[in-house]
Amino acid sequence: MNFGIDAVRFYTPGFSLDHSLLAAHRQIDPEKFIVGLGQTQMSILPPDEDIVSMAANAAAPLVKEAKDSIRLFLFATESGVDQSKAAGLWVHHLLGLNPSCRVVELKQACYSATCALHLATSYLHTHPSEKVLLIASDEARYGLNTPGEPTQGCGAVAMVLSASPRLLSIEPHQGVFAEHTMDFFRPNYMREAIVDGKFSTKLYLQTLSHCWQEYVKLSSLQFSDHSRFCYHLPFTKMAEKAHERLCRIAQVPFDPHQIESSLIYSRLTGNVYAAALYVGLSSLLENEEQDLTGKRIGFFSYGSGCVGEFFSGIVQQGYRRALYALDHKELLKSRKSLNYEEYASFFSHRLPEDGSEYTTPVISKGPFRLLGIKNHERLYGP
Numbered sequence: 001m002n003f004g005i006d007a008v009r010f011y012t013p014g015f016s017l018d019h020s021l022l023a024a025h026r027q028i029d030p031e032k033f034i035v036g037l038g039q040t041q042m043s044i045l046p047p048d049e050d051i052v053s054m055a056a057n058a059a060a061p062l063v064k065e066a067k068d069s070i071r072l073f074l075f076a077t078e079s080g081v082d083q084s085k086a087a088g089l090w091v092h093h094l095l096g097l098n099p100s101c102r103v104v105e106l107k108q109a110c111y112s113a114t115c116a117l118h119l120a121t122s123y124l125h126t127h128p129s130e131k132v133l134l135i136a137s138d139e140a141r142y143g144l145n146t147p148g149e150p151t152q153g154c155g156a157v158a159m160v161l162s163a164s165p166r167l168l169s170i171e172p173h174q175g176v177f178a179e180h181t182m183d184f185f186r187p188n189y190m191r192e193a194i195v196d197g198k199f200s201t202k203l204y205l206q207t208l209s210h211c212w213q214e215y216v217k218l219s220s221l222q223f224s225d226h227s228r229f230c231y232h233l234p235f236t237k238m239a240e241k242a243h244e245r246l247c248r249i250a251q252v253p254f255d256p257h258q259i260e261s262s263l264i265y266s267r268l269t270g271n272v273y274a275a276a277l278y279v280g281l282s283s284l285l286e287n288e289e290q291d292l293t294g295k296r297i298g299f300f301s302y303g304s305g306c307v308g309e310f311f312s313g314i315v316q317q318g319y320r321r322a323l324y325a326l327d328h329k330e331l332l333k334s335r336k337s338l339n340y341e342e343y344a345s346f347f348s349h350r351l352p353e354d355g356s357e358y359t360t361p362v363i364s365k366g367p368f369r370l371l372g373i374k375n376h377e378r379l380y381g382p
């Protein structure tokens with residue numbers, strides 16, 4: 001029996017900023033963002049959304065049929081809204097999930113969803129009749145007029161994991177690497193990450209090399225055994241750099257076709273941290289013209305600080321019937337383009353931190369929104 005991803009659906013809020021507009025405002029050549037970073041738009045979080053509402057919006061249609069069989073729900077994020085309570089508990093309530101369910105939150109920068117994926121597939125070996133819900137939800141914030149600004153974004157990916165999955169079976173060998181580094185971190189008292197972007201890019205590529213070498217040793221697979229590759233996407237140019245590096249290590253010519261379908265959605269959402277690799281998977285499966293049935297996909301997951309992992313999966317027969325391609329394309333197409341002032345106002349919005357009662361303005365179409373705060377308690381609803 002094989003185990004893996006049965007369904008994947010993502011959500012990103014209904015507001016975006018064009019990189020050409022941001023470049024004009026910052027008096028920078030737009031080609032730096034569009035060609036140099038490979039980004040054309042980024043999703044912007046409105047004041048009445050956060051990781052919880054985005055997660056519920058991503059997962060709602062997925063869990064309809066799986067509710068009773070989900071007894072493990074893993075929530076991966078680095079934008080936590082509480083130091084103690086798992087964000088997943090609000091989602092568990094909003095979606096009316098089975099009370100007989102374990103709910104936990106996992107953190108390690110952009111890597112945590114990958115660890116959650118492997119925890120889930122191991123769990124399914126002993127609980128093959130159950131399903132696992134895995135949601136990665138994040139807002140990438142670097143600050144106005146910082147080098148990281150054009151690599152911001154927000155969104156959530158929800159995945160149902162099961163035995164005999166419809167989309168992708170996860171293979172048993174992984175190459176992993178961990179090292180204490182301070183390339184990117186966010187102390188509890190800060191809303192924006194402290195990042196040394198150039199150092200982080202260098203670590204990403206070094207970690208890829210370590211992980212790949214271990215993966216090849218353990219799996220006995222070679223580069224040519226893989227049809228397509230998905231990389232963690234802080235910005236899409238990073239995947240190009242990563243794939244070039246991997247091709248150099250494997251001594252094969254660089255072929256952009258092996259990654260380009262995985263970059264389409266991320267170019268429009270921007271970085272979604274823990275969810276980014278899986279937005280890439282969604283983009284690949286939904287935009288690749290060639291039938292990928294039976295093909296092996298290589299994945300590289302990287303979380304600053306840092307942990308990396310290279311793993312693989314096999315695309316399942318009939319996978320196209322289980323995709324949410326129309327939903328995703330409509331979602332991205334229907335976003336409202338913000339002007340600079342609207343973007344800056346959304347970005348600067350702050351919720352009260354003194355326990356005072358607050359009702360958020362109705363901006364998001366949801367269906368789930370952050371309604372407000374009362375006695376320090378976050379309130380959500382449709």
Ligand code: COA
Pocket residue numbers: 029031032033035036037142147148149150151195196197198200201204234235238302304
């Ligand atoms: N036309 C085309 N390309 C241009 C250009 C122009 N007019 N001007 C600059 N570029 C290219 C640069 O050559 C560079 O490409 P290269 O890296 O292939 O050489 C790219 O655009 C970015 O320019 P750079 O000057 O390096 O940008 P920056 O110093 O403003 O910052 C990051 C870029 C990625 C470091 C920054 O956005 C960041 O810190 N992001 C957040 C952290 C992150 O994403 N980390 C990645 C690992 S997870």
